[in-house]
Amino acid sequence: MSSDHDTAFIDLRAITKRYAGVTALDSVDFTVQPGEAVCLAGENGSGKSTLIKIISGVEPGTEGSVRIAGEERPVLNPRISAAAGVMVIFQDFSLFPNLSVAENIAFATQLTQQERFYKAGAAREIARTALERIGVEIDLDARVEALPVAQKQLVAICRALASRAQLIIMDEPTTALTEKEVRRLQGIIRKLKDEGVAVIFVSHKLAEVLEVSEKVVVLRNGKKVAEGPASEFDTQSLTYHMTGRDVAEVPPSDVRAGAETLMEVRGLSKAGSFSDISFELKAGEILGITGLLGSGRTSVAKALFGLVVPDEGAITVEGHPVPTGDPQAASRARIGYVPEDRLTEGLFLSQSILRNVAIGRLDAHTKSGVLNMGGLVSEAADWLKRLKVKAPDVNAPVQSLSGGNQQRVALARWLSRAPRVLVLNGPSVGVDVGSKADIHDIIRDLASQGIGIIVISDDLPELLATCHRILVMREGRIIDALDGRAVSEDELARRLAS
């Protein structure tokens, strides 16, 4: 064991991190050897982000010691950490979209070398070397914003390499990749390991990176609950360790025979985002719309609620046409929309839990201009109770809640308006596995009450656990319509990424 610590590139001992009374990490030991790939798994709030923040110097630990490359680091900040070779690639890659590939790759290097002037030739050289190391070719002069997602990721990897990375930490590296791209990434990871560069994958979709990893570390509630060779884990055992229980889900029951058509979408098109989207939704039906990042699924979801203005096409609800491109008209037609990004789009974070629900029902509780506050509050409180939102104080800001409870608040707002059609974009993004199953229960339950539900998601188990039908999108078109209860996860993944 001691030799492990001696050779380790990253060696954290008994790291504890407390924030205002909350223990985010509880005496965690964590080592990464040079050239080793480690999967760091855990639900949201398990402490994996905190661990990464400590390694990358963004936040200090409350207790415990950090050694990087054999050296004790009592004081750490992002610059020291980066100078020691720790590079983090965030999910959004943090690239400069308006700059070229070469500039993006060489930028950080030139900064750390204290160059006062930007040297285009040197930058190209740095970029070329980095690209050669991972054996890919990308046009050095291409603007990064014009690149597909997978290539942006490669640029980010090259940037890390050019800055002499000894350890690359990748946050959710496979979310936006097709199967082929994932395989290419795996190849690149192997190459990096051969060169002695270590990798940490932070993810809750680990199956894809499991096979190139040596070690798996699972965190739960700030504690390390499992650690071992990657070969000893599979998706199921990971889920078990992450949640501490087996989560089994039952697919939805049949749509009532002869259920009327609630929503009809015909030929919805928007140049550059989606084209000829047509489908029907029956009362009590749960329809999944999936596709990789960039397939247009989110734009379609927004168009259904008037947030994206389509060039062509029509939407009707219960036979009545709904004007497109007008959220209020959609809302009047009793379409509800729970956005993917709760924090910026879904919730008023600084406002109270109650208000976040009540905002949807202001008009219903207004009589001759005066708001009936009592009625509004009691109705909102009632919905919070029905959705089992765990909140110590409903007057506390909604940002004090966990992800799962926040999502319930967002749902409660729309449910209080008695929607006919509910569009849920990423209903369990950033929600821990336990709450996820609860949210799926709620979705199935709502459908059984006759609400038509559209689930937009790239979480395949989620789609299979909730949907009657699944539409697969690619490059803005619907390319497949599958029976959600007959198709297997592998088959769905293949259709998605082929």
Added chain:
Amino acid sequence: MTPQTASRNITAAPEFRLLIIAVLVFGLMSVLSPDRFLSSQNLTSMAFQFPEFAILALAMTITMLTGGIDLSVVGVANLSAVVAALILTQFADPAMPAGQSAIWLAMAMAAALAIGAVAGLANGCLVAFFGLPPILATLGSGLVFTGFAIAMTGGSAVMGFPPTVAVIGNAQVLGIPVPLILFVALAIVLHLLLTRTAFGLRVTMFGANPLAALYAAIDINRMLLKVYVIAGVFSSIAGLIIMSRANSAKADYGSSYLLLAVLIAVLGGVNPYGGYGRVIGVVLAVLSMQFLSSGLNMLGVSNFARELIWGALLILVMVINTHAVSALRSSLKPSK
């Protein structure tokens, strides 16, 4: 809610801090200059002085709640006053019987309020439909409004009103100055509007997160129009008070009031990024500022130094509030 948590909530509110500040400033000035500051003459004179800029601060408050700002409040006030003054000087002879001139005064006031509403509507359109940042939209429109006022008057003061005009700014009802009554009434109206109506709740929620407001299917444009119209009408009322107290109207009266209105709103705990603010806080801030201003005056501090103190105070309050807000945030968000 137990009595204990209720009292803790009250002391934790930013408005409570303000109450203490107001009391402290009042106490300090009373000690430093007891004969003059506490004289009934001074107290009455303060009650006549502050309503005009306090009402402008209320106008500022509602726009700030949406995360916006209205830099045209003084421009609107002066334009409204100039229009009212031109009507009065044109049609109401100073020698006219009071009953007759009162009719003209009512007409002039109605015209002023209409100007305020139209100016506010223009601001609202710029912000809502053209999507301009409120700070730039109202900076520009404020210049336009001032420009109109200059064009109408040639830049000189309009005067020669019938005596009835003095009612707005200089009269007392049951010993209470009319401007103070107007301010209290408007403060109550705004308070009720913000806390007891759907509109008020939408204003605050929009200020807290405009994007979420869009996703919650709130009619944002209509709400913004209303906000700026209210700000415009409030400004024009302030303009009428200024006109009456000065017994004249001019395109560039009250130029220091813009800074003061912003300062009071921010001091009053209104979050300049939107989403939080209470009328009671603004009222307490108004009192603090007036006590400070009168007190400094009595201690012989010049008007120039006063502006310096105001500006420094604005920055100080922003620094303190920003830090309080970020400390609050970090204590709420433990980990992700």
